[in-house]
Amino acid sequence: xxxxxxxxxxxxxxxxxxxxxxxxxxxxxxxxxxxxxxxxxxxxxxxxxxxxxxxxxxxxxxxxxxxxxxxxxxxxxxxxxxxxxxxxxxxxxxxxxxxxxxxxxxxxxxxxxxxxxxxxxxxxxxxxxxxxxxxxxxxxxxxxxxxxxxxxxxxxxxxxxxxxxxxxxxxxxxxxxxxxxxxxxxxxxxxxxxxxxxxxxxxxxxxxxxxxxxxxxxxxxxxxxxxxxxxxxxxxxxxxxxxxxxxxxxxxxxxxxxxxxxxxxxxxxxxxxxxxxxxxxxxxxxxxxxxxxxxxxxxxxxxxxxxxxxxxxxxxxxxxxxxxxxxxxxxxxxxxxxxxxxxxxxxxxxxxxxxxxxxxxxxxxxx
Amino acid sequence: xxxxxxxxxxxxxxxxxxxxxxxxxxxxxxxxxxxxxxxxxxxxxx
Numbered sequence: 001x002x003x004x005x006x007x008x009x010x011x012x013x014x015x016x017x018x019x020x021x022x023x024x025x026x027x028x029x030x031x032x033x034x035x036x037x038x039x040x041x042x043x044x045x046x047x048x049x050x051x052x053x054x055x056x057x058x059x060x061x062x063x064x065x066x067x068x069x070x071x072x073x074x075x076x077x078x079x080x081x082x083x084x085x086x087x088x089x090x091x092x093x094x095x096x097x098x099x100x101x102x103x104x105x106x107x108x109x110x111x112x113x114x115x116x117x118x119x120x121x122x123x124x125x126x127x128x129x130x131x132x133x134x135x136x137x138x139x140x141x142x143x144x145x146x147x148x149x150x151x152x153x154x155x156x157x158x159x160x161x162x163x164x165x166x167x168x169x170x171x172x173x174x175x176x177x178x179x180x181x182x183x184x185x186x187x188x189x190x191x192x193x194x195x196x197x198x199x200x201x202x203x204x205x206x207x208x209x210x211x212x213x214x215x216x217x218x219x220x221x222x223x224x225x226x227x228x229x230x231x232x233x234x235x236x237x238x239x240x241x242x243x244x245x246x247x248x249x250x251x252x253x254x255x256x257x258x259x260x261x262x263x264x265x266x267x268x269x270x271x272x273x274x275x276x277x278x279x280x281x282x283x284x285x286x287x288x289x290x291x292x293x294x295x296x297x298x299x300x301x302x303x304x305x306x307x308x309x310x311x312x313x314x315x316x317x318x319x320x321x322x323x324x325x326x327x328x329x330x331x332x333x334x335x336x337x338x339x340x341x342x343x344x345x346x347x348x349x350x351x352x353x354x355x356x357x358x359x360x361x362x363x364x365x366x367x
Numbered sequence: 368x369x370x371x372x373x374x375x376x377x378x379x380x381x382x383x384x385x386x387x388x389x390x391x392x393x394x395x396x397x398x399x400x401x402x403x404x405x406x407x408x409x410x411x412x413x
Contacts, residue, residue, distance in 0.1 A: 027397070030397055031397055031398075034396055034397055034398065061400055062397060062400065064395060065395040065396060065397050065400055066397075068393070068394070068395040069394070069395065069396070072392045072394065075390075075392060090395075102395065104393075105393035105394075105395060106393075108392075108393045109392055109393050112390040112391075112392060115390075116390075145391055145393070148391060149390070149391075152387075152390060155387075159384050162384065168384070201391075203388070204388040204389070204391070205388075207387070207388035208387055208388050210385070211384060211385030211386075211387060214384070214385050215384050215385070229388075241388065244386040244388070247386055248385050248386055251385065
């Protein structure tokens with residue numbers, strides 16, 4: 001071999017070596033990011049994925065997996081602008097390389113992110129793309145997931161335009177239309193996931209369908225769905241889902257006027273919130289129980305639960321919660337004829353309403 | 368002293384229209400990608 005030939009060979013060896021090292025290093029960093037995210041350490045996972053991107057890779061499937069996981073990590077960290085950025089990169093990349101399955105997944109993730117950002121029309125387009133690809137590929141799992149996302153987008157859209165003062169079932173027509181669409185998509189999803197025997201997916205859909213029926217004012221249907229959600233949560237030992245189902249059941253029974261049953265469900269919520277050591281949910285359950293006993297005209301018990309709510313709200317430095325507790329305590333003491341106590345809590349409520357800028361609370365307190 | 372349910376209902380549930388089940392995010396893991404690649408190379412060798 002002449003000198004020139006050997007130089008070219010050395011150059012090629014070096015380039016191969018650098019390229020090999022780069023790919024290996026990018027992979028090592030990305031695999032560590034993946035491991036950290038699986039453990040739930042998203043901030044650390046993000047750092048490793050970002051470093052992997054800095055090093056770079058020529059394997060576009062690897063790059064797609066990194067973009068997608070970075071998007072999901074930012075989604076879990078509630079940094080939705082960043083999540084949107086990376087899921088968008090993933091969508092562009094998968095389209096460029098003609099990876100249909102990858103494009104469907106990127107579209108699903110974009111839809112979820114756009115939904116959280118309140119960009120419902122764009123989210124609907126992404127859901128449709130996800131669904132179209134899944135149907136073209138005869139991918140039943142993908143179809144079901146796209147329909148679930150569709151339901152969530154319409155549910156969120158309906159809720160975002162709800163009248164703040166209106167009650168479930170009495171919202172304007174555009175809200176009701178969005179909620180009806182959500183229910184249709186959830187039903188579509190259910191027929192597929194039942195066929196697939198996917199109980200976990202059924203559980204999620206029943207939960208959200210129950211909330212949709214509730215907002216539509218179909219409280220009996222809401223109860224049926226939440227009972228299904230509860231049963232599936234128990235099958236999986238998923239206590240957070242169980243807790244949510246009890247709370248949602250309690251809310252539906254309130255609107256059905258079955259206050260005793262509502263109280264039983266809120267008590268199970270409280271029990272689970274304590275087991276899960278979730279103080280904010282514990283406070284919420286106490287508040288709901290206080291209000292339910294007020295409706296049952298059992299003011300002594302109402303006061304007991306409102307005081308429990310007040311103590312937790314104070315511990316959590318939740319001034320709005322504290323204000324609500326004081327307002328409720330004022331009402332319950334008035335009902336019992338404890339005028340001094342009623343006055344004490346009314347004054348406290350007024351003071352907190354002024355501080356938090358709650359104008360309606362302030363006006364109520366002055367009454 | 369009696370409190371009507373209609374007056375309380377917007378406040379009572381305190382859950383902003385129900386507690387939702389989470390979004391399902393699609394996953395693309397490197398572990399899955401490499402297992403598929405390995406499976407492919409094993410199949411092609413056979």
